[in-house]
């Protein structure tokens with residue numbers, strides 16, 4: 511028996527019986543031993559002679575009895591039949607910690623490693639794997655680039671999933687984790703499913719390397735990339751009168767003092783504003799994007815950022831070959847804590863209808879819905895403008911909520927964090943301890959240290975990816 515690989519299935523996540531059977535069939539071809547297990551994963555990993563070739567998947571048992579049956583190592587397809595009652599209602603991923611790293615470089619390394627361990631494996635049979643790095647213009651040799659990875663059928667191609675992370679720098683931790691999880695766990699299931707035969711996958715990792723590396727949302731030029739993308743230069747002439755009125759509050763031009771850290775007093779300022787503005791007006795004015803204040807928050811720039819050209823050339827190599835494109839850009843920070851919001855800003859009825867088909871049964875937070883806001887210069891909408899009229903385009907933002915920004919208090923805290931971090935960057939603080947508080951609040955807002963939050967983010971992200979991809983394969 512060829513023991514160069516092991517298929518290990520353990521309980522705890524949401525793969526359908528059909529997906530398992532498809533996987534098992536593929537591994538039977540390579541005569542790998544198959545085990546189903548609920549515990550002892552780490553033991554198996556250590557015992558394997560070639561752990562890099564282990565493909566591990568998990569199942570959520572429909573009942574305790576199934577869980578007990580699975581607790582014994584199983585070698586036969588007969589026992590796999592016991593998993594037939596597995597439901598797809600909820601994922602619980604076990605190895606969450608493996609996908610979250612504490613700094614930009616470790617995230618890049620983990621992403622590259624996830625790609626490199628696919629090279630030459632069975633699951634890439636009849637598929638090509640391409641990868642590379644996009645170098646931003648005017649960057650020095652030592653500056654980080656943007657990693658990308660493409661996996662697609664060698665022959666006919668129909669559909670493309672584009673999964674991107676780190677457009678907002680510091681928000682890249684969760685996006686990177688979801689990409690790593692996809693490459694390490696979901697991809698093999700996807701490729702084993704016959705419905706995915708004509709589907710390709712393009713991952714772009716850490717679209718804003720500077721912001722990610724320095725735990726900022728913006729580029730080195732203070733540009734918010736999700737306000738910077740459009741095919742028309744008119745974007746940079748966009749006015750935002752509501753922002754003009756608030757500029758002195760949003761962008762104080764002085765050192766941060768101890769008093770500035772006080773959240774209650776900032777809440778008082780916002781409460782004062784709410785006498786003359788509705789909550790919706792305030793949110794739109796602040797967050798929609800502005801093109802006048804280059805040191806201000808939500809600054810969309812005066813011209814395309816360096817990312818635009820390199821992304822264009824990468825996408826021009828791939829996009830034209832597909833009949834349908836599903837783009838997911840992963841973000842964190844806004845919405846209910848611990849919840850994944852589906853936050854598209856559909857630009858056409860066709861986009862909207864396609865989103866509704868894929869996300870049937872999910873609550874969609876349209877850009878014009880309560881507590882959310884529409885945005886100018888949005889990245890996923892830009893990609894839609896690069897697509898031909900005869901291509902189906904499905905844009906989506908995954909937004910993992912952290913501070914309950916949909917509530918007045920959470921919204922105020924979120925804006926306060928944004929203001930202070932930006933003020934610190936441009937003007938500094940009176941003491942180092944003030945700077946540390948500002949940075950810590952900002953990091954917690956976009957990359958919570960709470961393990962439960964991280965687990966919930968990956969669980970929901972993986973489940974939504976699986977479910978919507980199954981529907982995308984039917985498009």
Ligand SMILES: [Zn+2]
Pocket residue numbers: 678681736841842843
């Ligand atoms: Zn974001």
